Amino acid sequence: MRPILVTGALGQIGAELTPALRKAFGAARVIASDLPEAQSADGAYERLDCTQAEAVADLIGRQDVGAVYHLAAILSAIAEDRPQDAWRVNMDGLYNVLEAARRFGCKVFFPSSIAAFGPSTPRRHTPQTTIQRPTTIYGVTKVAGELLCDYYATRFGVDVRGLRLPGLVSWAAPPGGGTTDYAVEMFHSAARRRRYFCFLRPETRLDMMYMPDAIRAMIDLMEADPKRLRYANAYNVTAMSVTPREIAAEIRRHTSLFAVDYCVDPKRQAIADSWPESLDAEAAREDWGFSPRFGLADMTRDMLARLGAATGRFDDPVSSEAPNADAGIG
Ligand code: NAD
Numbered sequence: 001m002r003p004i005l006v007t008g009a010l011g012q013i014g015a016e017l018t019p020a021l022r023k024a025f026g027a028a029r030v031i032a033s034d035l036p037e038a039q040s041a042d043g044a045y046e047r048l049d050c051t052q053a054e055a056v057a058d059l060i061g062r063q064d065v066g067a068v069y070h071l072a073a074i075l076s077a078i079a080e081d082r083p084q085d086a087w088r089v090n091m092d093g094l095y096n097v098l099e100a101a102r103r104f105g106c107k108v109f110f111p112s113s114i115a116a117f118g119p120s121t122p123r124r125h126t127p128q129t130t131i132q133r134p135t136t137i138y139g140v141t142k143v144a145g146e147l148l149c150d151y152y153a154t155r156f157g158v159d160v161r162g163l164r165l166p167g168l169v170s171w172a173a174p175p176g177g178g179t180t181d182y183a184v185e186m187f188h189s190a191a192r193r194r195r196y197f198c199f200l201r202p203e204t205r206l207d208m209m210y211m212p213d214a215i216r217a218m219i220d221l222m223e224a225d226p227k228r229l230r231y232a233n234a235y236n237v238t239a240m241s242v243t244p245r246e247i248a249a250e251i252r253r254h255t256s257l258f259a260v261d262y263c264v265d266p267k268r269q270a271i272a273d274s275w276p277e278s279l280d281a282e283a284a285r286e287d288w289g290f291s292p293r294f295g296l297a298d299m300t301r302d303m304l305a306r307l308g309a310a311t312g313r314f315d316d317p318v319s320s321e322a323p324n325a326d327a328g329i330g
């Protein structure tokens with residue numbers, strides 16, 4: 001088997017995808033890469049700026065890479081502050097990876113997003129094939145990315161596969177500046193017994209998925225029989241459709257002192273309001289057996305247990321950081 005390259009490997013997804021790939025295919029076969037000069041203790045690491053076409057081609061050619069999980073990107077909230085950078089990293093980076101994949105014959109995984117939809121898309125049970133007119137620069141790069149992947153698949157025969165991922169909740173690495181980050185931050189606040197100031201309105205409904213389900217979906221899709229994939233590079237996937245208020249209520253089943261205030265950030269609220277409330281993931285189920293294991297209750301239990309274990313504080317009795325009981329509006 002030829003080596004696997006993970007770009008953007010130090011981010012929220014890469015921090016868990018890289019070890020999962022190493023466990024599945026062998027540590028020696030997985031090369032992590034990202035912007036810092038960091039060294040990975042657990043396997044090969046190379047610094048790679050994916051906007052540098054020659055560097056991308058050099059690494060893929062030199063290491064005889066057979067598959068690229070292309071995670072390097074700028075996420076929705078930061079992208080709205082730096083749209084020119086977002087276009088450069090998200091589009092030039094993908095183009096450079098696809099070009100190298102064409103030249104050296106490798107498979108590519110492309111993570112699209114619920115952001116590939118926009119306000120004119122049906123918001124509930126958003127179909128696999130529907131209107132895609134996003135109003136954020138991040139969403140524009142995701143739709144354009146899906147189309148570019150389609151083009152490389154049909155024109156050059158590159159085997160590109162992808163998921164339209166919902167907001168991902170995880171404990172191993174912090175989220176990288178997205179609109180769904182609130183969900184992760186809420187768990188960290190709960191584990192530290194701190195009040196959480198949520199930047200979205202309490203009833204903002206969005207799709208979410210727990211990271212273990214997302215990692216399994218990525219690897220399953222990349223290993224699936226290509227003949228069964230009708231929508232190879234952009235499958236809708238989701239595990240739950242939830243609001244900040246519902247997540248807070250589930251957390252309070254475990255720690256009644258948890259409280260949330262809502263301090264709405266208009267920029268991120270506008271982004272969230274332009275995204276679907278719930279995706280239809282039937283095509284992923286039918287074509288390659290997508291089947292998430294974690295709903296809101298299981299995810300909450302696991303997140304709190306893991307953060308509690310990591311910080312050693314979750315089981316503490318009421319600390320000085322505990323919010324006033326009447327402060328919770330969540
Ligand atoms: P992240 O922000 O946590 O990590 C992205 C990584 O990319 C960072 O480590 C960053 O250093 C790296 N990076 C940025 N610019 C780079 C460049 N020029 N060259 C190389 N590396 C660069 O993001 P993530 O949450 O891990 O997301 C990974 C991918 O999945 C992205 O394409 C994102 O759009 C997509 N996605 C994520 C989510 C989510 O909820 N996390 C949901 C949908 C889609």
Ligand code: SER
Pocket residue numbers: 075076077112113114115138165166167168177178179180181
């Ligand atoms: N979680 C991502 C974001 O909020 C969705 O792609 O940007």
